[in-house]
Amino acid sequence: MTHDSAASLTELRDRLGVIADLTQASALMSWDQRTYLPPKGNAGRSRAIATIGRLRHDRMTDPSLADVLASLEAADLEGDDAALVRETRRDVDLAARLPRELVGRAAEQFSLAETSWAAARAHDDFASFAPVLRENLVIVREIAQAHAAGGDLYDALHDLYERDSTAAAVEAVFTPLRAELVELVGEIRERGRSIDVSPLLGAFDEGRQERFNLGVARAFGYDLDGGRLDRTTHPFASGIGRGDVRITTRYKGDDLRGALFPTLHEAGHGIYEQNLPAEHAGTPLGRHASLGVHESQSRLWENLVGRSLPFWEWAYPRLQETFPDRLGAVDLEAFHAAMNVVEPSLIRVEADEVTYHLHVMIRFELERALLEGSLDVDDLPGAWNERYEAYLGITPPDDRRGCLQDVHWAGGMIGYFPTYSLGTLLSAQLWEALRRDLGDVDDAMRRGEFGGILSWLIEHVHRHGRRYTPAELTRRATGAELSAEPYLRYAREKYGTIYGL
């Protein structure tokens, strides 16, 4: 490398460091807005988030950054340096498409909208949220238009979350997946044995739940010296800064699963963030590969590990000790079956592994219709409920458990939902590859040892940050393109056993 290139790389990293620090400020302000901000602070906070967003955008579109980047593109860089320049170019180009004014307006609107949504959800009051969502869609369309350059608006947005993916690619996966799942759900309903979920229902002390859930998250590898767990309306994970990766959950008074699986899910996200390449912290190369890849990590720990029998062979005695009165007389097999009951339900983040994708498909269809304008915001609750009836055979009794349940549209995130299913499919594909490489990991799980699994994920996923595209990462880690087959194999085998099909 020439002396000039080395100096330019240093300058690039310094400039990216300032941008990362602004991102840290903004991420903390958003986290705080969802956790601890007093209500009267909302307007001022949203405004400040918008200001930081504009200042960040100024830095991303600074001509001096473009100059440094251009000089590095002309140099003959290799390896990580070349990747850093390539990934920075992507982010700079994405930023350059958006007018400064739109960046600030969007940040302020989405931030305020989340607060409106939380209140509307708490009071089951969709009408109060409808005008906010309508305004969100106006802004989201502007953002989509800026990115689409005449192309498909949904694709332009979806690509922001899942690089190189399109609505057509999602449909190509979803259509056969849906057919298979409907068949599997039908088999379970018609021929499966009956499973008693009552051991999981009723009151469980929240403090004890939290201690148990956090204990599992730590055993998986979530580092509380660089993280923390708080309570929010909608569970999320946020990599605020180096050494500061936070997760949240919520408690459901009458169901042990309500906080457990979101905690393990978000811990999976947190573990990924905590193991991104430290040497690239504060640069695009130190970030996650895509939201689908992110989701593969959360879903792997939540489901492939956290809903498995070997895992519960280790964890269940601990849970019984935590709630001896409730679970002391419930045997492992009954408990494990209850934890894996397949039944149509209202809430996506609490759904079982099999029906989960149907929740995602509903959102995928509805958000495309909202974006293109073929579905009016006022008609959303009706359209939502119709699809729940059609896909899952149940109708939400209220919007709180219907179209107000998820935060994403309030936060301006359209095109995000498919990544939940794509990531879930990838989690099963990674799991197959991991078991090919490591052999049987069940015994380790039975002993509460998850280090082998974690190391494999770090080696094949986490440490690469954004060095590879999601497709490349998938090929390198699993030897194949992303496919629904591993997931379907896994689901058919697991639920065939549990339901005695």
Added chain:
Amino acid sequence: MTHDSAASLTELRDRLGVIADLTQASALMSWDQRTYLPPKGNAGRSRAIATIGRLRHDRMTDPSLADVLASLEAADLEGDDAALVRETRRDVDLAARLPRELVGRAAEQFSLAETSWAAARAHDDFASFAPVLRENLVIVREIAQAHAAGGDLYDALHDLYERDSTAAAVEAVFTPLRAELVELVGEIRERGRSIDVSPLLGAFDEGRQERFNLGVARAFGYDLDGGRLDRTTHPFASGIGRGDVRITTRYKGDDLRGALFPTLHEAGHGIYEQNLPAEHAGTPLGRHASLGVHESQSRLWENLVGRSLPFWEWAYPRLQETFPDRLGAVDLEAFHAAMNVVEPSLIRVEADEVTYHLHVMIRFELERALLEGSLDVDDLPGAWNERYEAYLGITPPDDRRGCLQDVHWAGGMIGYFPTYSLGTLLSAQLWEALRRDLGDVDDAMRRGEFGGILSWLIEHVHRHGRRYTPAELTRRATGAELSAEPYLRYAREKYGTIYGL
């Protein structure tokens, strides 16, 4: 006002708004670092705080801001507009004296130093903190030199906290005050009746303490819809942004006073911040007049109200209901006397009203010696303990309860401590003026009605923000220069009664 001036004022307010938003980000990041940040996030957080500090400094020293300000100074503005320009000029000039590099270095160092201090305090390990404090002093001296322009370094720093005050002015107050206090403490020791503090000692449930303390803070006027209470190593109040004024306290396992008075004290700061002029939010005019004035508000609620007999006539039955087993059999007079016991103690924020100033005087002397270099950091624990023996007749058994107890020097704040005493003196002077204006407020306090007191404080102090200098504000509110006399009258009368002198 000309059309040009109106446009310039709008531009000024917009520019100050961006600066205020950066300040909000920075204030939140610091609050979070003291409350919830996981330990591994400290280095990255300190770096980000430094970055935001530099960006804020860039904005404050932006030539375009200077141009707008100059054009407004040339215009013929009046009233609040003129005050806004004058106060912005002060802040811009203060910022311009500091090199950008120093601003960032200081922010990062002080932020890291607070974390080191908290760990050193927790482990009673002054040696681990000594090199950090030494580095702090190097930077503090650089800041002082930048501001002093050849003048006295301590005065330059003290002026940042208490405008127009000097070490000489502080000494002129402290020297006679000390003589009077030593005399009063002597009288109490020699001729005062014995007071039993045992009702306040021992274990009190922290959750119940918190509910009671917060109930009082709310009754005083602290608005929890625009605030919150958290736990920290050192209690503080922080006006993070509009509608977001947070306070913290800590719990002392064996003494009911340990969390109560810091909570009421910080609530007093919070009430001031919550009632600063909303129309000037985000500008220098919307900020506090000085730290002495700030302290007058915290000390007024903590002491003049919160340690008074009429207040406890209302509050004590509530406290008895909160802790029936502990306090049910203790009568009001005995309780009130215990709450006001005068005795030499180790911890400033827990000190009684009479000995409090001696704690401040010790710090004032030591920080001047540290700054000028006549006291080496390694000799601080010894010098601290000697002065506690000389002034209060007790020797701290460890540094945790000695020179490691306060956060200020760790946070780079030298020249701040005198404001505690100045503010306390002002609180008594304001209290006299308030009672002149309102007549007897005891009956209202006995009924738990604090609105009259709050309204007077808003009218005479809060709503003015930084429109007046501390000296002007004092004259306008009380009709006199700041003096120790009202405080001494108050202390002699109150403690004469309690101790039967």
